[in-house]
Amino acid sequence: MGNYESDANPNNEWEDSWDSGLNEFSWEKYLRTETDQVKKYQAIYSKLIRSSNRLDEVALYMGWQPNIEAPESEDSSAGNQVPEVPYTLHRHPLFVSSKALHGWLTEQWMRRVSLSPEAVDAASALSYQISLNESDYYGLLAVTALDMDDFALAIAYFKRGMSSLNAALSELKKFEALNIEPVSLYVKHARIRIFDIREIWLRVTSDCRATIARGSDDD
Template identity: 65%
Template sequence: MGNYEHDSDPNSDWDDSCESDWTEFNWEHYLQREDKEIAKYQSLYNKLIRSPNRLDEVALYMGWQQRAPEIEDEETVDQEDVAYEADQQPYTIHKHPLFVSSKALHGWLLEQWSRHIALAGEQLPAQHALSLQTALMESDQYGLLAVTALDLNDFALAIAYFKRGMVSINKAFALLAKFESLEIEPLNRYVSNARIRLFDIREIWLRVSSDCRTTIARGSDED
């Protein structure tokens, strides 16, 4: 199982203290690198989407497990990036596997939805298009709130956010089924690919929720 939870461990290699001498430029460079991590996840996911074990494989290539195999990357790493990696980096939630995977999968869903509704034109009522966008944005929001809760070691709160996110995902599934029945070609192409990503978002949340419940139960036993 891919590790989508534990990079927020305070015992990890990341320096969790805020560097007081960092400027806006330092933080902007930091955020740009984290944006690249999201793009990397999205690229790997797209390449491995036909694999039944794609979530675990992407997590492996992202280096979220102990051993990560080499994979050919289309982008070359410049000297500035190499020097940056050598420096001690502060920890933020942008490095959390759940944050990266959520932003990558929801990012694809929202970006591609905008493109496909443009192709559908007036065949799809604006209200219906907005309904799906709202459901996806709500799902994204609850996923990110769950990351914050995990970072605070509030596992019960994280589960509560995941449950709310599941409601939004179920709304999205229902809307996709409705759009599919309209038999609009651009939407049909989107629906098939969107379902895969929504199922995977839900799978990641279920995995992390299970880990949270295990951690809560272990704490209760120790008490």
């Protein structure tokens, strides 16, 4: 899926990343933009939650259209140009979208459970949270594999992430059976986000397989 691969280390920029010239303060300032991008994705996604085409629409609003250059700022000039920030995985659309959706799932789960702490047993709550953490972890590893152009490895990580998502969905069925309003409301919206994470991963997996197939044809 082009939208979620558009910033994947263009032109092999790893070498430039290690010799960025940025100091510790500059990196701290830059890393705070990761949170800004995640929050921006969450806000746009929430507004478009009712749209059946929300994933592509959010990607459009995030500026992830492939092969479209961002317009040049009016303030940019030869004497006032801000140094280009080196490439990091924080800029990868797949990283941002996965962090945003997983972040909502975890934050809202903690909030909803706190409203009815006696209704959800600790073992089930912990099992669900572990599934989310594993899914988030494998998603990040898949981004790393994509950045190394190892598409087969990315697919392997996506498969493991899918298993974690399926485990989370199984736990949601148990929570839904409790018939507790704040928990049921969470389950409804959590399912949407989990299925969207899976949809993103399936699209990227399809692209990875297509890329691998093209490489085999070239050989």
